[in-house]
Amino acid sequence: MTFLLNAWPEWGPIFQSAFARHLPDQSFSMDPATVDPDSVRYLMTWALPKDLERYRNLEVLFSTGAGIDQFPPERLPPKARLVRMVETGLTRMMQEFVTMAVLALHRDVPAYLEQQSRRDWRPLPLRPAWERRVGIMGLGEMGAAALETLRPFGFSLRGWSRSLREIKDVVCFAGQEELPAFLSGCDILVCLLPLTDQTRGILSAKAFAALPKGAGLVQVGRGAHADQQALLDALNSGQLSGAFIDVTTPEPLPADHPFWAHPRVILTPHIASDTLAEPAALAAIDNIRRHRAGQPMPGLVDRTRGY
Ligand code: NDP
Numbered sequence: 001m002t003f004l005l006n007a008w009p010e011w012g013p014i015f016q017s018a019f020a021r022h023l024p025d026q027s028f029s030m031d032p033a034t035v036d037p038d039s040v041r042y043l044m045t046w047a048l049p050k051d052l053e054r055y056r057n058l059e060v061l062f063s064t065g066a067g068i069d070q071f072p073p074e075r076l077p078p079k080a081r082l083v084r085m086v087e088t089g090l091t092r093m094m095q096e097f098v099t100m101a102v103l104a105l106h107r108d109v110p111a112y113l114e115q116q117s118r119r120d121w122r123p124l125p126l127r128p129a130w131e132r133r134v135g136i137m138g139l140g141e142m143g144a145a146a147l148e149t150l151r152p153f154g155f156s157l158r159g160w161s162r163s164l165r166e167i168k169d170v171v172c173f174a175g176q177e178e179l180p181a182f183l184s185g186c187d188i189l190v191c192l193l194p195l196t197d198q199t200r201g202i203l204s205a206k207a208f209a210a211l212p213k214g215a216g217l218v219q220v221g222r223g224a225h226a227d228q229q230a231l232l233d234a235l236n237s238g239q240l241s242g243a244f245i246d247v248t249t250p251e252p253l254p255a256d257h258p259f260w261a262h263p264r265v266i267l268t269p270h271i272a273s274d275t276l277a278e279p280a281a282l283a284a285i286d287n288i289r290r291h292r293a294g295q296p297m298p299g300l301v302d303r304t305r306g307y
């Protein structure tokens with residue numbers, strides 16, 4: 001029963017050592033050329049290997065990332081469980097990024113960068129955090145954690161998810177029918193949704209129009225959540241006053257794309273967060289133990305929901 005890891009070579013010794021310490025009976029390999037394909041029960045990867053079909057006895061397919069949208073559904077082995085990454089490093093780094101971006105939008109950093117480029121010394125009206133409404137789309141591992149780091153600043157917090165959540169001091173909305181009401185109260189909108197058939201293109205012209213005039217956007221979900229032309233139009237018309245854009249379609253973003261030079265866009269190359277090797281190994285080990293014991297695995301994907 002082998003755990004096969006398809007990841008950066010530097011992850012190898014870290015996983016090897018974690019397995020040796022915590023699950024010594026689990027055989028581990030990073031070398032598909034020497035491993036017996038029939039022995040592979042667990043595979044961890046970002047992209048599906050071209051020859052995935054050779055692992056006929058695969059029981060659990062682990063994503064190295066929080067998302068699983070990079071796996072083409074038609075290529076997924078029908079019987080294998082699918083587990084996305086849930087680990088504290090990934091969540092904490094997302095908390096840092098979202099908090100940084102929300103604070104920067106709250107304190108008008110895009111507008112001040114633009115003013116600086118024109119040598120324009122001009123204070124803009126100050127608004128305290130308790131008069132700013134911050135809304136998070138997606139209240140899962142990342143979204144719920146981001147709310148917790150925003151909370152101490154005193155923002156008025158709201159969230160939107162598929163099923164209704166109850167989170168202390170957060171106004172919660174759920175489902176398509178409550179989306180307009182949610183959006184209408186977001187001075188700063190954060191997208192932390194998974195990419196599914198239901199969420200593709202959700203940041204549409206209609207969604208931007210539903211936001212209060214001059215809202216800010218933190219786009220850290222997936223590029224395909226946004227209609228990029230509608231996003232540009234909203235920025236150009238002033239409907240959006242600024243955007244942190246960490247995810248785009250395609251990635252990398254072509255050099256001639258208007259986001260690069262847009263005065264109200266702060267663009268980052270999909271670095272809001274990233275999986276760390278050590279906690280990823282520990283998450284895998286915990287899940288293998290649970291799988292062996294027939295217990296629920298954190299991050300188990302519901303294939304019918306797509307996340
Ligand atoms: P989770 O699965 O824990 O949470 C997903 C949340 O989205 C849930 O609250 C879920 O609702 C909600 N949701 C899903 N579908 C819909 C829908 N159709 N309508 C409304 N709400 C919906 O995921 P994570 O929090 O771990 O990760 C979220 C995403 O963050 C990842 O899929 C990825 O796209 C992105 N990400 C980006 C990174 C980056 O570096 N930019 C790094 C890591 C993640 P419910 O609560 O009802 O289930």
Ligand code: OXD
Pocket residue numbers: 064065066067068085090273274275
């Ligand atoms: C992820 C990501 O899904 O880094 O983990 O985007």
